[in-house]
Amino acid sequence: xxxxxxxxxxxxxxxxxxxxxxxxxxxxxxxxxxxxxxxxxxxxxxxxxxxxxxxxxxxxxxxxxxxxxxxxxxxxxxxxxxxxxxxxxxxxxxxxxxxxxxxxxxxxxxxxxxxxxxxxxxxxxxxxxxxxxxxxxxxxxxxxxxxxxxxxxxxxxxxxxxxxxxxxxxxxxxxxxxxxxxxxxxxxxxxxxxxxxxxxxxxxxxxxxxxxxxxxxxxxxxxxxxxxxxxxxxxxxxxxxxxxxxxxxxxxxxxxxxxxxxxxxxxxxxxxxxxxxxxxxxxxxxxxxxxxxxxxxxxxxxxxxxxxxxxxxxxxxxxxxxxxxxxxxxxxxxxxxxxxxxxxxxxxxxxxxxxxxxxxxxxxxxxxxxxxxxxxxxxxxxxxxxxxxxxxxxxxxxxxxxxxxxxxxxxxxxxxxxxxxxxxxxxxxxxxxxxxxxxxxxxxxxxxxxxxxxxxxxxxxxxxxxxxxxxxxxxxxxxxxxxxx
Amino acid sequence: xxxxxxxxxxxxxxxxxxxxxxxxxxxxxxxxxxxxxxxxxxxxxxxxxxxxxxxxxxxxxxxxxxxxxxxxxxxxxxxxxxxxxxxxxxxxxxxxxxxxxxxxxxxxxxxxxxxxxxxxxxxxxxxxxxxxxxxxxxxxxxxxxxxxxxxxxxxxxxxxxxxxxxxxxxxxxxxxxxxxxxxxxxxxxxxxxxxxxxxxxxxxxxxxxx
Numbered sequence: 096x097x098x099x100x101x102x103x104x105x106x107x108x109x110x111x112x113x114x115x116x117x118x119x120x121x122x123x124x125x126x127x128x129x130x131x132x133x134x135x136x137x138x139x140x141x142x143x144x145x146x147x148x149x150x151x152x153x154x155x156x157x158x159x160x161x162x163x164x165x166x167x168x169x170x171x172x173x174x175x176x177x178x179x180x181x182x183x184x185x186x187x188x189x190x191x192x193x194x195x196x197x198x199x200x201x202x203x204x205x206x207x208x209x210x211x212x213x214x215x216x217x218x219x220x221x222x223x224x225x226x227x228x229x230x231x232x233x234x235x236x237x238x239x240x241x242x243x244x245x246x247x248x249x250x251x252x253x254x255x256x257x258x259x260x261x262x263x264x265x266x267x268x269x270x271x272x273x274x275x276x277x278x279x280x281x282x283x284x285x286x287x288x289x290x291x292x293x294x295x296x297x298x299x300x301x302x303x304x305x306x307x308x309x310x311x312x313x314x315x316x317x318x319x320x321x322x323x324x325x326x327x328x329x330x331x332x333x334x335x336x337x338x339x340x341x342x343x344x345x346x347x348x349x350x351x352x353x354x355x356x357x358x359x360x361x362x363x364x365x366x367x368x369x370x371x372x373x374x375x376x377x378x379x380x381x382x383x384x385x386x387x388x389x390x391x392x393x394x395x396x397x398x399x400x401x402x403x404x405x406x407x408x409x410x411x412x413x414x415x416x417x418x419x420x421x422x423x424x425x426x427x428x429x430x431x432x433x434x435x436x437x438x439x440x441x442x443x444x445x446x447x448x449x450x451x452x453x454x455x456x457x458x459x460x461x462x463x464x465x466x467x468x469x470x471x472x473x474x475x476x477x478x479x480x481x482x483x484x485x486x487x488x489x490x491x492x493x494x495x496x497x498x499x500x501x502x503x504x505x506x507x508x509x510x511x512x513x514x515x516x517x518x519x520x521x522x523x524x525x526x527x528x529x530x531x532x533x534x535x536x537x538x539x540x541x542x543x544x545x546x547x548x549x550x551x552x553x554x555x556x557x558x559x560x561x562x563x564x565x566x567x568x569x570x571x572x573x574x575x576x577x578x579x580x
Numbered sequence: 581x582x583x584x585x586x587x588x589x590x591x592x593x594x595x596x597x598x599x600x601x602x603x604x605x606x607x608x609x610x611x612x613x614x615x616x617x618x619x620x621x622x623x624x625x626x627x628x629x630x631x632x633x634x635x636x637x638x639x640x641x642x643x644x645x646x647x648x649x650x651x652x653x654x655x656x657x658x659x660x661x662x663x664x665x666x667x668x669x670x671x672x673x674x675x676x677x678x679x680x681x682x683x684x685x686x687x688x689x690x691x692x693x694x695x696x697x698x699x700x701x702x703x704x705x706x707x708x709x710x711x712x713x714x715x716x717x718x719x720x721x722x723x724x725x726x727x728x729x730x731x732x733x734x735x736x737x738x739x740x741x742x743x744x745x746x747x748x749x750x751x752x753x754x755x756x757x758x759x760x761x762x763x764x765x766x767x768x769x770x771x772x773x774x775x776x777x778x779x780x781x782x783x784x785x786x787x788x789x790x
Contacts, residue, residue: 217747221754228761235769240776244785247722247769254762255716255729261736261755262709265743272696280748294695324788 098147101136102163102212105129106205113198122197123178130171133204137167142563152218153209154284157570158350161420162343163211165427169339170204172431172549173332176542180332183442189238196236203229203336210344216264216281219348220257226344227253227312230337234329245328252321256311260348263304267352270297286355295361302365305352306372312345314399315372315406316379326395327447331438334391338398338434339427346402346423350409350575357576369410374503376403381507384514389447390440393518394433397473400511401426407504408488415491416577418484420568425480428553429472432546436466439542440522452522461537463523465546470519472553474512479550480557581622582741585615586704589738590681593704593711596731597677598670600663602655605727606648612708612734613643619701619741635749642756647730647763654723654767658774665720665781673718680714681707701742708735720781722773726766733759 109129113122139145140155141164149155177200181193206225213219227250235246264281271277274292279285286293307318314322322342326334349369356365380400387393401422408419439462444452456463472479485508492501526532556564572579589612596608617640624632655662666673681703688703712732716725740747747755770780777784 215751217751218754221751221758224755224758224762228758228765231765235772241787243769243772243776244787247766247773247785248788250762250765250769251725251729255713255732258729258732258736262739265736265740268743269695269697297695328788 096148096150098136098140099149099153101132102208103205105132106201106208110198110201110205113201117194119178119181119193119197123174123181126174126177126197126201127171129201130167130174130204133208134167134171137164141567149212152215153212154214155212156214157567157574158347159211161564161567161571162347162423163208165343165424166204166207166211166340169336169427169431170200170207172545173336174200176435176545177332179541180330180438185237186239189236192236192238195232199229199233203233207340207344211347214283216267216283216351219351220261220264223260223309223312223344223348224254224257226341227257230325230329230333230341233333234325236330236333237328242328245324249321249325252318253311256308256318258308260305260308263301263306263308263352266297266301266304267355270294270301272297283351283354290355290358293355293359295359298356298359299361299364302352302356302361303368306349306368309345309348310372313342313349313406314376314395314402316375316399316403319376319379319399323392323395323399326398327389327391331391331434331441334394334437335431335434338394338430342398342402343423343427346405349406353409354575366410366412369406370500373403373405373407373410374500376400376406377504377507377511379403381510384511387514387518388449390449390452390518390522391434391437391447393449393515394430394437397433397511397515398426398430400508401473404485404488404504408491411488411491411495412575412577413491413494414579415488415495416572416575417568417579418487418489418491420571421484421564422481422488424556424564425484425553426473428549429469429479429481432465432469432549433473435542435546436462436469440466449518449522454524454526456523457526457532457534459537460534461539461543465543465550467519467523468550469546470515472550474515475508478554478558480553483557483560582619582698583700585619586701586738586742589615589734590704590707593677593681593707593731594674596715597674597711600666600670602660602662602664602721602723602727603652605664605724606651606655609651609727609730609734610644610648612731613639613648616643616734616737616741619738631749635752638753638756642760643734647760650763650767651723651726654770658770658780660721660723660780664724667718667720673714676714677711680710684710698742701738705735705737705739705742708732708738711735720783722770722780722782725782726763726770729766730759730763 106129109125116122140147141160181196206222206229210219210222210226213222231246231250234249235242270293274289276285276289310318311321326337353365356362376399380396383396387396405419405422408415439459440452440455441447443459472481475481475485592608592611596605617636620639621636684706685703688699692699709732712728712735715728715731774780
């Protein structure tokens with residue numbers, strides 16, 4: 096019971112507490128404490144030092160352990176910097192948004208943990224819908240027109256998408272007709288165990304509906320539009336949270352149904368769909384990077400790109416699968432640094448347009464450097480982690496004997512890198528004609544500290560490659576029927 | 581009995597595709613909610629249990645009373661014009677709906693030959709899903725989009741009863757709660773949209789582009 100209380104009940108109670116206590120400082124302290132407890136417990140469980148019992152509908156496996164750790168890690172750093180973020184000046188209308196900030200954040204933690212730990216499709220659906228409900232009001236934090244439109248679109252598109260996923264779940268029940276699973280509950284593990292008996296046609300239909308429906312939340316093209324608007328208009332900590340963890344909460348559902356499909360005859364079909372989805376996301380990012388003029392939108396498209404790459408890795412299997420899991424870890428960490436730096440730039444320049452942001456290196460030197468480093472990290476420059484995970488994904492695609500696919504992926508990534516680089520360097524170094532080049536002083540605050548720590552963690556994981564993470568990823572791969580030497 | 585109720589449910593879909601009043605949509609939502617409540621009440625009548633009654637009552641409360649009244653309240657509060665403003669002619673829309681339903685009913689009966697399911701609830705549910713999406717696509721008013729979303733949800737619910745497996749009650753209740761909160765949040769958003777954009781139409785939302 097201890098595990099369940101700390102991981103799900105405690106955040107829920109804290110949310111309630113934040114509703115009752117109006118003092119922001121108190122709300123902040125208790126939220127950080129709960130986030131820390133969550134992270135500690137998840138970490139201990141991940142290391143395998145402690146085994147926790149969960150009630151019906153919830154259980155731990157290697158995949159949920161890994162993704163829960165990523166979620167918990169992202170959440171803790173985001174909540175840690177939230178106070179600094181809330182102190183920034185906003186319009187008087189937006190003051191009201193602060194009241195519910197920590198309440199919703201705790202609700203977000205509870206619902207996401209529940210979604211990642213659920214081992215029943217029904218429970219998974221309910222909790223994923225709750226994550227949408229928790230994050231939608233946070234998108235509307237600034238209380239302006241763009242934020243309102245983004246919130247409406249996100250809420251609507253994702254709700255319809257998740258309704259589609261529900262149809263997919265019902266199809267899955269149909270596929271169990273006439274097998275030993277008929278009339279049984281929709282537990283993942285039961286379906287995985289008897290996957291071969293399932294009716295292939297309904298199983299395929301189920302996969303398509305669940306994948307397309309959840310794509311609205313993962314941000315897989317062509318269903319990515321609501322997600323892009325939401326990520327680019329939400330306040331930076333929330334955008335980091337969405338890019339780093341919320342997308343994975345939806346991805347885990349797709350991975351569950353894929354896990355069921357792997358031993359069946361529909362495997363090739365599902366795999367092709369995933370590859371198409373991944374490739375289409377890379378293509379979308381590739382096209383829009385040419386014309387994007389809003390730097391937060393650029394980062395949102397970068398998320399589409401990386402989730403596409405992860406999907407591609409999962410579909411490819413083999414070493415690429417391992418790469419995809421590493422990629423999920425590295426992408427989540429890098430995205431926090433990117434969005435937090437973007438938030439600093441936004442609060443200084445008061446605009447998200449690339450053209451109006453100039454000379455960041457001199458005006459905000461610390462943020463500028465961190466932004467630059469995070470850009471190098473996200474583009475896959477060594478020694479940052481994404482370099483290693485991308486190499487693994489490429490290697491997997493290469494052994495797939497499909498050189499054309501690899502060529503396309505490489506070309507898309509190359510142009511995304513060039514276009515993103517252009518935008519980054521314009522923002523960082525471009526000056527007005529007669530502008531002074533003296534470096535201004537920028538105070539050192541917790542956002543910089545967190546960013547530096549995260550970059551260090553990123554390099555440390557990549558360089559030392561801890562055995563515990565590798566073993567866990569191997570276990571996940573084993574669950575997906577992939578054996579590596 | 582289930583078939584009769586499902587047919588009634590399908591007829592309500594025809595009404596929704598010809599009516600031009602927002603109130604008509606709300607009435608249909610109430611009607612569909614009532615049918616669904618009776619539908620889940622039926623197995624309970626055969627073997628009585630104290631837990632069995634919780635779901636029908638909650639369904640009745642949420643889908644027949646709370647959500648429609650809430651939408652009515654939004655319409656009154658925001659003083660939304662009472663016509664729906666379609667983007668295509670009503671008759672074209674109706675023809676589209678009929679064509680879709682014919683296709684769905686025929687293909688369902690073909691499917692039923694190989695899979696065990698109740699054809700009529702299955703096809704009615706699926707039709708409602710399709711028509712919910714049509715409503716979202718072919719209507720301008722955002723409040724009507726919310727109604728379309730709810731028609732879609734009702735369709736999924738009916739479809740779920742046709743598929744014959746039972747989800748645990750806790751999860752059914754969770755689904756209902758989620759749908760209610762979604763509608764509630766959409767209502768709040770509509771309120772804000774009204775005060776920010778001075779309009780309720782999808783054409784007012786065009787700020788976010790690349």
